[in-house]
Amino acid sequence: MADITDWIAIQYRKYPASSAIILAALVLIATLPFMITSQNESAAERIADYAYFFLVIGVLMRIINLKSKTLKKWLDAVKNKVIKALASFYAYCKKFYNDLMRTPNLKYKTIAVVTILTMLFIEYAVPLNFTTTLNPIPPEYQWLANQTGSFTIAEYPVIPEIYSAEPFNASDPYYIFYQQFHGKKLFNGAWNGVGKFVEQDVQNLSNPQTPQILAWYNVSYVIVHYPSNPYQPYQGLSLVEVFPNASVxxxxxxxxxxxxxxLQQIEKNLKPTTLVP
Known part of the structure; x- marks a missing residue:
């Protein structure tokens, strides 16, 4: 027992404590492929969080453990480089200004000044609202995000062309964008090859075979957007929640x-080049 204790003490003096933390992070990262292979995604996410946390702590400890002289020398070098870069930038700006003022033609001066002012105005004064926003989050997606576990959902209507028709309009964000919020697997997607025929066979929920096909694809929930009857019963589907613009x-x-x-018959009737792997 004493030999083991002495060995641990020697290793502790030989290697900094941060090495053990970084090693633990690497071990956790090494287990991620096995967790993902076993389809235990929630555990894999937690392990990834712990690994990231350990790496951050280990790196911070390494930085703190640097000798003061080495750290001071490094900071001085960074400071000198920053000062040198600022001095070079100032010299360049001063030269540009002097050259501009020596230009005999007033037109070029005016163009330069107007260009700079326009760029500053566009950068700081003009609000840019060209980004896609998910807010406000529809209540059906908030409910979906609160459901635990990893499962697949199907959203209706499934035909992409319906997105641009009533009751959808240009102001409605496509509901497939909200997958990044709720994080569940999505049955909907870009239909191609065999998928086009699958789309045709599952677009009608009133068909008793449709829920059976969805079950074959391991779909757990169906979200019907803008239903004509929010409480519409379907064979093979059980109503769970009703929201203002959707039924689950x-x-x-x-x-x-x-x-x-x-499905095999569909694949046989398609050309090989149109099959989706």
Missing amino acids: YKVTASPSIYWPYQ
């Missing part, structure tokens, strides 16, 4: 036993 259903149907054969 839970898929209770059993996976379709015929859909794999139908």
Whole structure:
């Protein structure tokens, strides 16, 4: 026991304490592929958070453990470089100003001044509202974000062309953007090849086969946007929540036993170049 204690003491003096913390972070990072492979995404996210935390702490401890002379020397070098860069920038600006003032043609001076003032005005005075915003978050997505676990949802209507038709309009953000908020897997997407035929087969929720196909794709919830009847019953779907502009259903149907054969038939009828891997 004494030998082990002595060995630990020697290693502690030989290596800084930050090494153990950084090593722990590396071990956690090494376990991430196994967690992702086992589809335990929530645990993988927590492990990634801990690994990031340990790395930050370890690096900070390494910085603190630097010898004061080395740290002071490094800070002095940075300070000298910053001062030198500022001096060079000042000299360049002064030269530019002097050259501008020596220009005999007033037109070039005016153009230069107006250009600079215009750039400053655009940068600081003109509000730029060209970014896509998710606010306000619709209540159905707030509810979805609060649901624990990793599962797949399907949002209706599924046909992309309907996005631009009533009741959707140009002021409504496409609901697929909200995946970055709720973080759930999305059945909807860019339809191509086989997907186009899948889209046609699942667009009608009143068809009893549709919930069975969704169940075959492991879809857990269905969100119907702007429903004509918020309480519309569907075979194979159970109403869970009703919001002002959406109804949420839970898929209770059993996976379709015929859909794999139908899917094979669809793939046979398509050209090989149109198949989606």
